[in-house]
Amino acid sequence: MLDREGFRPNVGIILLNAHNEVWWGKRVREHSWQFPQGGIKYGETPEQAMYRELEEEIGLRQEHVKIVGRTRDWLRYEVPDHFIKREIRGHYRGQKQIWFLLRMCARDNDVNLRLTDHPEFDAWRWHDYWVPLDVVIEFKREVYQRALQELSRFLTWPAHGNSQHRHTSRYLRQPHAPRAVTAPAPCAEGVPASAAAQPGAQPEALQQQAGGPAGRGQPRPPRQAPATPVTIAPAAPAALAPAVQEEAADVVKAGG
Numbered sequence: 001m002l003d004r005e006g007f008r009p010n011v012g013i014i015l016l017n018a019h020n021e022v023w024w025g026k027r028v029r030e031h032s033w034q035f036p037q038g039g040i041k042y043g044e045t046p047e048q049a050m051y052r053e054l055e056e057e058i059g060l061r062q063e064h065v066k067i068v069g070r071t072r073d074w075l076r077y078e079v080p081d082h083f084i085k086r087e088i089r090g091h092y093r094g095q096k097q098i099w100f101l102l103r104m105c106a107r108d109n110d111v112n113l114r115l116t117d118h119p120e121f122d123a124w125r126w127h128d129y130w131v132p133l134d135v136v137i138e139f140k141r142e143v144y145q146r147a148l149q150e151l152s153r154f155l156t157w158p159a160h161g162n163s164q165h166r167h168t169s170r171y172l173r174q175p176h177a178p179r180a181v182t183a184p185a186p187c188a189e190g191v192p193a194s195a196a197a198q199p200g201a202q203p204e205a206l207q208q209q210a211g212g213p214a215g216r217g218q219p220r221p222p223r224q225a226p227a228t229p230v231t232i233a234p235a236a237p238a239a240l241a242p243a244v245q246e247e248a249a250d251v252v253k254a255g256g
Helices: 045-056 140-152 205-209 237-251
Strands: 007-016 022-027 037-038 065-070 075-078 094-104 121-127 156-158 177-179
Touching: 007 045, 007 140, 022 045, 037 140, 045 065, 045 094, 045 121, 065 140, 075 140, 094 140
Parallel strands: 007 094, 156 177
Antiparallel strands: 007 022, 007 037, 022 121, 065 094, 075 094
């Protein structure tokens, strides 16, 4: 489904843990990392599409998260022609997205990357809020910058919190100053604080592989579906070609 300008309606998801770190996923069999996102089906609202994509891509349901905020308007990015299949060039231009900022109220172990037969991600990790701007593919960077910056006004930090989480990016322009609070914002009613994701928390099996729980000063390995370790690096444009072609193929299947 495309609009008159050739953009596919889409939702993007920025998922926070209790320490304002963001969920960052590695695409299946690729070396590219990104936020969860997906197309809006005919008849769906952006919020309905967001909950569907949340469950399909990372296995979390509505009760596992709390909506903190969303972007006011559509944010658009164009896909370079060399990433688009020839048969739809001239029709498909890219994505227009509504971005949601969510607070995770579940445990890390509740994430399930293999809920569907065609998973989007095969590994994931928590990152400081602004880090994705430094590693996302170039043509998505402006949309990521605008979404992260607009939604940063909803962030809250402990009044005497650790400043190491206030990372900035060389691509960031005039960030909003986070609000100081005496305690982290609560999640959904009835969810105990111990159930909220912790920045160093890992599934037990991964802790053993890493030699024990990760400390504050030590890098944490990504959570993986397979046991193969992976490394985060700036994504090269060619690495996302299959992913973008897959998005474009979805447009054709949807009658675009």
